[in-house]
Amino acid sequence: MLERFFPPSFFDIMVHLTVHLGREARLCGPVHFRWMYPFERYMKTLKDYVRNPARPEGCIAESYLAEECMRFCSEFLKKTIHVEEKQVRNDDFGNEVILEGRPISGATSITLSDREKKIAHLAVLMNTAMVDPYLDIHLEELQESSERLRNDATLLWNRHTEKFAEWIKKKIPIDSNNHSETLKWIAYGPRSSALSFTGYIVNGQRFHTKNIDRETQNSGVTYDATSMCRASAKDTAQVPDLVTYYGTLTDIILLDYHVFYVPVFRCQWANKGNGVKVEDGFTLVNLHQSQVSFARDPYILASQAKQVFYSREDDSSNWYVVLKAPPRGYHELEVDDENADVASMPPEIDMDIDESSDEIRYVREDCEGIFV
Incomplete structure (x- = not known):
């Protein structure tokens, strides 16, 4: 039927292929059940085993057996990487001195002011996590000490954040034998001297500060926190709610707690009120606003940071589209073979059914055909 309207030179191999693709997909099912790409790729691997062109089969058999033996032995060795697999670049490599993650840049010694340290x-x-029980104890003591604090949640939280560091230092003295060493030194507080870095790896993700000029953008940070929220500007009642904050990483600091370091990220955050909006299913943030509201709380733990990327709308706009991506080496479906979902097979097709129908006509009737 197509030959009535097109010359013979039009029907090359590609046009001939498209004519049969529809019927082939209906009879055979999805292409990934029957394509030859895996076998062609593996044939390239087998060809690389050949070192002696005069004995190709022997080279392939010997190299294949040697690789199978190495793979089998590597399963019984600790801290090994499988054959032909790249070493994971973003591993944390647990360190007893640094509680979480590891730096990937040179350290710069800095001195924190009393306010910054606090x-x-x-x-x-x-x-x-180990301090959480003491947070509840301190809140209960404050509520019992004053009826005003019991009735005003905002005032209670402000008093709690103001007095908690001093209270827990007295509650858990450094010479106590009833608490873990980590808890005692965290309660005691850090030194004024700290270490600053421009790059850090934690949770399988690689972070860099905003001032590092790189082609890749690794300074975007998001953090889910429980915060006191109001339903409106006129509503004085506050309730805790889960809030997602977006920002950029400005500094990576290792706080010196005398016997270990705790990494914290100092970030420039977007204001939740007028700095974050959702349009057409995309989250947009404004990263060029005042940081006055975050002056008292710009830090998060390095382990709490999740990485995001920002795509600017245009050169004149202050709004950036938030893009999320999984960390390197992440697989969305990581389950055992026995529990893995099996994709549905192509439906059974009756090969005897005649697909042609006299009722359906695909020949154009609005023009005169040309017989070739």
Whole structure:
């Protein structure tokens, strides 16, 4: 039927292929069940085994057996990498001195002011799991001490953040034998001297500060936090809610807790009120706003940071589209073979069914055909 309207030179191999693709997909099912790419790729691997062109089969058999033996032995060796697999670049490589992650740049010694040290130390206390029971104890003591604090949640939280660091230092003295060493030194507080870095690896992700000029963007940070929120500007009642913050990494600091270091990220955050919006299913943030509201809480623990990327709308706009990506080496489906989902097979097709129908006509009737 097509030959009535097109000359013979039009029907090359590509046009001939498209004519049969529809019927082939219906009869055979999805292409990935029957394509030859895996076998062609593996044939290239087998060809690389050949070292003596006069004995290709022997080279392939010997190299294949040697690789199988190495793979088998590597399963019984600790801290090994499988054959022909690249070493994971973003591993944390646990360190007894640094609690989480590892730096990937040279250290710069800095001195924190009393205010900066207090803010960073409070961020560590508020986000450390072993300190959580003492947070509840301190809140209960404050509520019992004053009826005003019991009725005003905002005032209670402000008093809690102001007095908690001093309270827990007295509650857990450094010479106590009833607590772990990590908890005692965290309660005692860090030194004023700290280490600053421009690159850090944690949670399988590689972070760089914003001032590093690189082709890859690794300074975007997002953090999910429980915060006190209001339903509106006129509503004075506050309730805790999960809030997602977006920002950029400006500094990586290792706080010196005398016997170990705790990494914290100092970030420039987008304001939740007028700095974050959702349009057409995309989250947009404004990263060029004042940081006055975050002056008392710019830090998060390195382990809490998740990486995002920002794509600017245009050169004149202050709004950036938030793009999320999984870390290197992440697989969305990581389950055992026995529990893995099996894709559906192509449907069974009756090969005897005649697909042609007299009721359906595909020949154009609005023009005169040309017989070739």
